Amino acid sequence: MSDRPPRSVLLPTTRWTDACAELAAQLGDNDELLIIHDGEDDPVTGREDAPEGVTLVAAGEPDGCSGKANAIAAGMAAARHDRLVWTDDDFHHPPDWLATFSADYEAHGPVSEVPYFVGRDLLSVLLEPLYASAGSLPLFLGNQIWGGAVMFERSDIDEAAFLDELRRTVSDDGLLMEYLHVTNVGRTRIVPIGGTIRESVERPVRWTQILRWHFPGAIAGTWIVSLLVLAGAVLAPVPAAVALTVLHLGVNEVLGVRRWTAVLAYPALFVFVPLLLYAFTRRTFVWGGRRYRWRGKFDVAVVE
Template structure:
């Protein structure tokens, strides 16, 4: 049992997964795990009577003007009993001391977040691992951004009322939280499997591209210019660029204690960045979590349809 204040852990999911069980097993007696789903039709709702006593099911309802994830987090924050809040996801392994370690990290640093390392399950997402290592892992760490898969903060650390108001009219929960919360990213990466099909990977890449564009337009523009310059150099001087890109990504992987051979794909991944960025910005809609969204501006979101495809 830790000496930290009790925490409410918010976990959006439609199914009871290994991650749910892992987090539930780590709760102190005064902690709670809130499993956030849409409605009674979600498979996890059928397990309501089987949930441990310190686990509660929260039905967020259908999102209107925001993403399903943002809607679920907003409902969870309102339902949570405690001032200390933890956000997490159901798609990565939570080791036995995960929650206690985050609690201790807050005592040293204040609001803290871990980092994602996205691991592909199809050809496209495997190819893009070096790009996501640079943007999704190093980018979060170096720019003091939030990863919604593992972040701990207290209500007084931000303007909660304003944050919830904005959360319910946007797409990205952690993109928005990064604007409201001063957070310390920890150099601790969690492996998150993504993709499964090329279509799923394309939809995810569109969402990632538009999150950066909506929340950090200057960074988005700068990154695009850099990618254009690097692509030109890669085509003009392929051998030195191959060597340099591979070496830099090998060092990046090592810095975050990731043992994956995909750093060797840094050169072809870099060549793919410009066309994929253009594709991500040109797309008018994208699918996330079974819903198709049209994201016109940061606070202008339309749920176009509920779809079975990711």
């Protein structure tokens, strides 16, 4: 018998995905997997043969927060254990994922991993290298949190204050960064994104607004650096193309990912900067089938 504390794994999803089965197979004695969905009409509720240890939690419709924030809040309220694991349904969880993550916690305390976003449509494929350098690499180097893979215990945060704010905002991991210091163990998970151009346009809007409300200095720095690099790319295209390609090949090496899309770094820049400007000017965005208006850090309206 292991003396490891039991774990509550929180997985927001409305469908039974491969991740659900992968995580259910990794549960130990007294562990639980909470499949957190919106309501009784979700496809996941039609599954009648859920494995042992799996519980469906209906979060209800969000009011004043995002669907993801609402789901995490409901999951934390329903969870029976102190050791919590947040994860997502859109990436592969290998058979030793949960056990390795627990060993990481024992060694380091609160821990997280790194996403590497791989495109499923033309625009998201083009933007892959910039998502790696502007998104994944800072998480890795800065010991920052990715909500798709984070383990902590209730005593590691001020839970009551956190949940109160979570129910009034959009970004679950953006807010958690303000409450919790983690060790990012640097393991990279491939996360497919996009599928349609529309989805790929909405994503940077949401990410930009997360930075705007949680890390305004970071978004200002990103904008300034992007403009400077774009100016250099226009004035000296050949050296810039070579430098950007080499730089992003290096970023991929640090992240442990081999992707040919590093060669797209130069043309991606000419799309990324206008998208940043578009993201700054947008007042609403779509996430998970809902449209949100994020007017302040704790002022969120679900408009569709």
